[in-house]
Amino acid sequence: MTGKVEVLEKKIKEAIEEVLIDEQPRTLFTPARYILSLGGKRLRPLLTLLAADLFGEESERVIAPAIGVEIFHNFSLLHDDLMDRADMRRGHPTVHKKWNANTAILSGDAMMIEAYKYIARVPSPFLSRVLNLFSATAMQICRGQQYDMDFEQRTDVTEAEYLEMIRLKTAVLIGCALKIGAVIAKASDDDAESLYQYGINIGLAFQLKDDLLDVYGNPDTFGKKIGGDILCNKKTYLLIRALKNSSPSQRRELDRWLKSEEFVAEEKINAVKKIYDELNLKVIAGNLIEKYYLASLDCLSSVHVPDERKQELIVLSENLMYRQK
């Protein structure tokens, strides 16, 4: 990490701590501040600030929309955790577990509005463009979550459908975060679009890496239990490829585990992982991640600023690529 990134991360941390700090009633805003306080990488606001910095823009002019994007991201986690009945988020109880479903619904709604309030602080010459990008992205994220839920009922999800789903659910907000920084920094349309595509590719690699780490991560550094996605039959890239590539006998075994309602967790994880291993899915997924990673670097290289200015984004991509959690 360079000094610049650390300075920006500190600004983001301080700004997040101010969000909804004195608003009443506390029953509405404490849960919102709770999920925001759980941390996470703060990747999206950092990308907004780094994108603006590429073109020499001060962080002061982009910090508000950067925080807006992070609030929206946390809103979507809050509502998704409720819809997915997830008990834990970043090692802590989810909002609907710590409070209840109604609190999760309404606090989430308030967070989305708060996100828009931060977006509205964009300097007025850029407001309309940033607002439209943000709303279009927000709607794509809802569509991605809907596809994700729709996929739960299906065993015939194609690889293309899956990649489109994670593009919507994860990648577009990363692209949006970058593009907002570029737009406010008066980047050319081409450069703003290149950064957006850089974000899309990084986002796809990032989500596929998540799928991979769930199975092949190091239990000591992963931070979550290995195999969680397998246990809940989550339609990850690995499962979708396994359903497609499996031999008849492998498919029968996969189907049996998918339908099984009572099982020993370790047994199910090991059995499914064995099929993944037989199908060479660690390598197949790794190659796809590499493909998106290289595509992201291509996009970044086509942005018309000197390479030395891109160093922080390149290091950040590498860190995401080679992370163990």
Added chain:
Amino acid sequence: MTGKVEVLEKKIKEAIEEVLIDEQPRTLFTPARYILSLGGKRLRPLLTLLAADLFGEESERVIAPAIGVEIFHNFSLLHDDLMDRADMRRGHPTVHKKWNANTAILSGDAMMIEAYKYIARVPSPFLSRVLNLFSATAMQICRGQQYDMDFEQRTDVTEAEYLEMIRLKTAVLIGCALKIGAVIAKASDDDAESLYQYGINIGLAFQLKDDLLDVYGNPDTFGKKIGGDILCNKKTYLLIRALKNSSPSQRRELDRWLKSEEFVAEEKINAVKKIYDELNLKVIAGNLIEKYYLASLDCLSSVHVPDERKQELIVLSENLMYRQK
């Protein structure tokens, strides 16, 4: 109804029918279009159009934010019905009953984003101001819903707290709808604020009238079952005044009904209504409604346009005031 109102209502109806018409996936957007199709009075968008018309502004320049306000209103009904576990809305099953809770959560989220997309179509000189007003109002509505839910756990809610809750939950969006029309029509700040206050007073009268009709409405014209609020112990103006004004023996009986878990619906409604009658609450509530109604007319009269231009708003207020459903 004048010809002008009918023309505007037709424009609103046509615009509502276009909302999210071709968006995919349908699993996400069909429930949103369903709740929008259930009708209702379309009061808020009509107020935006009439407010703009006061100052000679064409409806074309205000129809988009007018629809945005109506979409937001329906979003809030959708999520509130889920949180309140309401089975029916406008004579039809609520979204979480017809589909499920997750559908209600995510379709509602998508509706809020769609509302912002419509708001974003405000002509750019007014965008920042309208956006800030809309977000501030949206947040107030969340706060109002939170107070409403918090009040369920309490029997010591004061009249002032209740009036503040319905101001937030109902009145501010009516004020906002009017003010958006005024702002885009380049009304003076004073006139825009007078219209906002007109809306606040109409909104308070409107909600109090709702509370009154639930108990004293005509069963043949009310459209819902009489006494629904009494059955579910809803903290209406009538109940709050009854808890405050009751004699010790009346209070004991009220408390008994509030705590009772098994009862014959008719018996509970009649017993509580008898106490309301003894406490003269129909008249007391009627007087308060009248007070807000007269205050609203005062606010409207201070708007600097000729009285004949205000005719539609005056008739509309009267209709809301003397409505039977």
